[in-house]
Amino acid sequence: xxxxxxxxxxxxxxxxxxxxxxxxxxxxxxxxxxxxxxxxxxxxxxxxxxxxxxxxxxxxxxxxxxxxxxxxxxxxxxxxxxxxxxxxxxxxxxxxxxxxxxxxxxxxxxxxxxxxxxxxxxxxxxxxxxxxxxxxxxxxxxxxxxxxxxxxxxxxxxxxxxxxxxxxxxxxxxxxxxxxxxxxxxxxxxxxxxxxxxxxxxxxxxxxxxxxxxxxxxxxxxxxxxxxxxxxxxxxxxxxxxxxxxxxxxxxxxxxxxxxxxxxxxxxxxxxxxxxxxxxxxxxxxxxxxxxxxxxxxxxxxxxxxxxxxxxxxxxxxxxxxxxxxxxxxxxxxxxxxxxxxxx
Amino acid sequence: xxxxxxxxxxxxxxxxxxxxxxxxxxxxxxxxxxxxxxxxxxxxxxxxxxxxxxxxxxxxxxxxxxxxxxxxxxxxxxxxxxxxxxxxxxxxxxxxxxxxxxxxxxxxxxxxxxxxxxxxxxxxxxxxxxxxxxxxxxxxxxxxxxxxxxxxxxxxxxxxxxxxxxxxxxxxxxxxxxxxxxxxxxxxxxxxxxxxxxxxxxxxxxxxxxxxxxxxxxxxxxxxxxxxxxxxxxxxxxxxxxxxxxxxxxxxxxxxxxxxxxxxxxxxxxxxxxxxxxxxxxxxxxxxxxxxxxxxxxxxxxxxxxxxxxxxxxxxxxxxxxxxxxxxxxxxxxxxxxxxxxxx
Numbered sequence: 007x008x009x010x011x012x013x014x015x016x017x018x019x020x021x022x023x024x025x026x027x028x029x030x031x032x033x034x035x036x037x038x039x040x041x042x043x044x045x046x047x048x049x050x051x052x053x054x055x056x057x058x059x060x061x062x063x064x065x066x067x068x069x070x071x072x073x074x075x076x077x078x079x080x081x082x083x084x085x086x087x088x089x090x091x092x093x094x095x096x097x098x099x100x101x102x103x104x105x106x107x108x109x110x111x112x113x114x115x116x117x118x119x120x121x122x123x124x125x126x127x128x129x130x131x132x133x134x135x136x137x138x139x140x141x142x143x144x145x146x147x148x149x150x151x152x153x154x155x156x157x158x159x160x161x162x163x164x165x166x167x168x169x170x171x172x173x174x175x176x177x178x179x180x181x182x183x184x185x186x187x188x189x190x191x192x193x194x195x196x197x198x199x200x201x202x203x204x205x206x207x208x209x210x211x212x213x214x215x216x217x218x219x220x221x222x223x224x225x226x227x228x229x230x231x232x233x234x235x236x237x238x239x240x241x242x243x244x245x246x247x248x249x250x251x252x253x254x255x256x257x258x259x260x261x262x263x264x265x266x267x268x269x270x271x272x273x274x275x276x277x278x279x280x281x282x283x284x285x286x287x288x289x290x291x292x293x294x295x296x297x298x299x300x301x302x303x304x305x306x307x308x309x310x311x312x313x314x315x316x317x318x319x320x321x322x323x324x325x326x327x328x329x330x331x332x333x334x335x336x337x338x339x340x341x342x343x344x345x346x347x348x349x350x
Numbered sequence: 351x352x353x354x355x356x357x358x359x360x361x362x363x364x365x366x367x368x369x370x371x372x373x374x375x376x377x378x379x380x381x382x383x384x385x386x387x388x389x390x391x392x393x394x395x396x397x398x399x400x401x402x403x404x405x406x407x408x409x410x411x412x413x414x415x416x417x418x419x420x421x422x423x424x425x426x427x428x429x430x431x432x433x434x435x436x437x438x439x440x441x442x443x444x445x446x447x448x449x450x451x452x453x454x455x456x457x458x459x460x461x462x463x464x465x466x467x468x469x470x471x472x473x474x475x476x477x478x479x480x481x482x483x484x485x486x487x488x489x490x491x492x493x494x495x496x497x498x499x500x501x502x503x504x505x506x507x508x509x510x511x512x513x514x515x516x517x518x519x520x521x522x523x524x525x526x527x528x529x530x531x532x533x534x535x536x537x538x539x540x541x542x543x544x545x546x547x548x549x550x551x552x553x554x555x556x557x558x559x560x561x562x563x564x565x566x567x568x569x570x571x572x573x574x575x576x577x578x579x580x581x582x583x584x585x586x587x588x589x590x591x592x593x594x595x596x597x598x599x600x601x602x603x604x605x606x607x608x609x610x611x612x613x614x615x616x617x618x619x620x621x622x623x624x625x626x627x628x629x630x631x632x633x634x635x636x637x638x639x640x641x642x643x644x645x646x647x648x649x650x651x652x653x654x655x656x657x658x659x660x661x662x663x664x665x666x667x668x669x670x671x672x673x674x675x676x677x678x679x680x681x682x683x684x685x686x687x688x689x690x691x692x693x694x
Contacts, residue, residue, distance in 0.1 A: 133477035140480065140492050141505075148484050161485075161583070239505070271615070271693055349615050349693055 093165060095119060096339040100163070100171040109173045109188060111335040113207060113223075120273070120344050121337035122149055122162065122202040123314035124172060126190075126330040129154045132199040134242030138320070139201065141239035144312035145248060147204040147272040149342065155196035162340040168200045174333035176318070181325035183318075186333055193330065203314050205337055206251060208273035208344045212266050221254050221300045228335055229253065230294035231313050235287030238320060246323030249295070250278065250286065250310040254302040263309060272347035279310040286310065296334055437509060439463060440683040444507070444515040453517045453532060455679040457551060457567075464617070464688050465681035466493055466506065466546040467658035468516060470534075470674040473498045476543040478586030482664070483545065485583035488656035489592060491548040491616040493686065499540040506684040512544045518677035520662070525669035527662075534674055542674075547658050549681055550595060552617035552688045556610050565598050565644045572679055573597065574638035575657050579631030582664060590667030593639070593657040594622060594630065598650040607653060616691035623654040630654065640678055 093101070096119035102108040112121055127135050132154070139146035150162035157169045169191045177185040177193065187193075206229070210220050222229045229251045236248040255263050260280055268276040283291055291308060292299045296315055302308050321329045332338060437445070440463035446452040456465055471479050476498070483490035494506035501513045513535045521529040521537065531537075550573070554564050566573045573595045580592040599607050604624055612620040627635055635652060636643045640659055646652050665673045676682060 133480065136477065136480050136484065137495055140484070140495060151481055151484060268693070275693070349612070349619070 094341045096163070096341050097165050099339050100166050103173050104167065104170045106188070109336075111228075112173065112337045112339060113335065116339050117211065118344055120149070120340050120342045120347050121205045121207045122340050123205055123317070124168065124175075124330070124332040124338050125201045125203065125317045126168070126198050127201075127326075128195070128328060129197045129199050131243060131326075134244055135201065135317075138238070138241035138244040138317075139203070141241055142248075142312075142316070143271070144274055144278055145238065145314060145316035147274065147347075149202040149204055149272060149340065149347070151202075152200040154199050157194060157200065159200065159202055159338075159340070162202050162342050163338075165341070166338075168338065169194050172332050172336055172338050174336040176331045176333050178318070178321045178326060178329040178331070180327055181322045183322075190330055198330075202338060202340065203317075204270070204273040204347055205314055206274055206311060207337070208347050209267045209270045209275075209311075211344055212270065213263065216262065216266055218255070218259055218263055218266070222298065225298075225300055227298035227300065229297050230291070230299050231296035231315055231334075232283075232286070232288045232291075232310075233295045233319050238316065243324050243326060244317075244320050246316075246320035248278070249313040249316040249319045251297070251313040252283075252291065252294075252300075252308050252310050254300065254306040255309045257305055257307050260307055260309065267311070269348045270344075271349050273344075274311050274314070277309045278312050281307050281309075283308055283310075438685045440507070440685050441509050443683050444510050447517050448511065448514045450532070453680075455572075456517065456681045456683060457679065460683050461555065462688055464493070464684050464686045464691050465549045465551050466684050467549055467661070468512065468519070468674070468676040468682050469545040469547065469661045470512070470542050471545075471670075472539070472672060473541045473543050475587060475670075478588055479545065479661075482582070482585035482588040482661075483547070485585055486592075486656075486660070487615070488618055488622055489582065489658060489660035491618065491691075492545060493548055493616060493684065493691070494546040496544040498543050501538060501544065503544065503546055503682075503684070506546050506686050507682075509685070510682070512682065513538050516676050516680055516682050518680040520675045520677050522662070522665045522670060522673040522675070524671055525666045527666075530677055537674065546682060546684065547661075548614070548617040548691055549658055550618055550655060551681070552691050553611045553614045553619075553655075555688055556614065557607065560606065560610055562599070562603055562607055562610070566642065569642075569644055571642035571644065573641050574635070574643050575640035575659055575678075576627075576630070576632045576635075576654075577639045577663050582660065587668050587670060588661075588664050590660075590664035592622070593660040593663045594654040595641070595657040596627075596635065596638075596644075596652050596654050598644065598646040599653045601649055601651050604651055604653065611655070613692045614688075615693045617688075618656050618658070621653045622656050625651050625653075627652055627654075 095116040099108065099112075099115050115121075125135065132151075136148070136151065139148045150159045152159055152168070157167050158164060159166055159168060163171075170189055173188065175187050175190050176183055177187060177190075210223065213220055214223070231249055231251050234248050234250055238244075238246060238248050240246075264276050264280075267274070279286055283289075291302060315334055317329075318331050318334075320326075321331075438460075440460040443452065443456075443459050459465075469479065476495075480492070480495065483492045494503045496503055496512070501511050502508065503510055503512060507515075514533055517532065519531050519534050520527055521531065521534075554567065557564055558567070575593055575595050578592050578594055582588075582590060582592050584590075608620050608624075611618070623630055627633075635646060659678055661673075662675050662678075664670075665675075
């Protein structure tokens, strides 16, 4: 297990040695503890694509965006005229990842920027997956969808390349996890569509700002996740169970936690379940299906959130012919701010 | 102009004679002022499809629904076992419409039930339209999407038939409004997909509950709507301007109005613009592109919401080959409650 300092110099440990659990983490990253400096970006390739100045920094709230930064037909022409300016903190981390200098989990990197789950499917079933997301917005809140064959998420991070900018990917064939890779350029095809889905890091940061303890972060392990007996609403070939993450919350803080998370519907939003794990079909909290177990202490209640790993469980259950996802914990760093994922 | 009593006997006039404007309304409904009774439903065809008992009455919050009422594979088998129970108030109005006994606007019918905008497109561009909705959730908040060829919105109103249950439809060909009809059974095809989008009636009811005046309801006319210079984020062949509705709000109530409407993101949510119509490209508030003008009085600010007529303006601008929509003001009555459209 490695422990290193995030790029911004903050003291938040994103992956210290686990103390709450001695089970092996489901994340077995190739540890590369080098801390990238702010000045390495010039050496990286490919050359950065630049954003128009007015879209930099504070990107518009996702759900308030109605064409202010994009024209109906002229996105490229708009961007073509932009001057190069400094990339975002998230962009610098993407450059590090693209250059192979970071293969670890992404929790704690570029605080304030929203991270995202990745799902890549062929155009042939992109409609069914988008419909699945529409029908199951709590586990699958859509932040961006690429054009077929285009690896650039034009809305969420117009400088990025989704084939290279995540530290680790998973490849599923016929519902089986067949491969974990650090780059998907060799797998990319002209008919692929990538979906970026909001991630719990956004609401965890909000909980921490409010002084609510987040157990797995205290413990330095991954959040425990469980495949439930609750079924998602199906769409075409996508059918399967809801996966939830669990965080123990002091009983008196449960209402506040619900309020805080409700602000971020694009980051899974409010919990889906409070207490009573057995009614979700969870027999034993100490044996999560993904991630690491954490203790639920006296006076605490297990609180459950819809989880972005759901599409992977659905791919397995549906025996989906082909899908690429991020590897759990190894997310995509967007240029959207956490606050862009707030509905209000 | 007709004035009649809604089915529930409430005194709210849904379509009294306009008093604020002497321009002709964009809604030219065939006036049929007969007030349907509660006991006519047995005479109507087709026979009602029944809901499982547990989904009746209080339907689950749309965004909290994760398969509780539908199984992954067994929706039909679940429903096959259900016993017939009383239809909802919304369902009774749908029966009246289906039987041809109601062709008027739907504002004020079945209070408490959410009404919806309708968009029907061929499966060939259903993905692009769903993506357009994802990219423009304020004008196009998706409540339900049907399976290709299926005229039944299984989620929003499992007893309904979208070919017959709206009082009035519009048919667009190559971007032109070519026809307004009372039934689309003759136009239905096996490749058609229907989208139901949330409607402003939901937040208008919430504003009224909070004592906020809603000018066009006071005036008994349709809300004024304007095609703006703001462009929606395009998706495939769907590209065009944002349409907004306008309601004058006393300056001191603007913050409260924003708060109230923010609760209903699936009913267009918070306003997109407060004051300064010229920055939306609106030169003259007294000349709306759809609906009727209403006065903005001293001490009031014009407040603008994203509007569900946007897809129609986009169809026109994009010269879309084929699309069916509801006729403005003649909405689809869902079995969802207004409160199901609240995010919290």
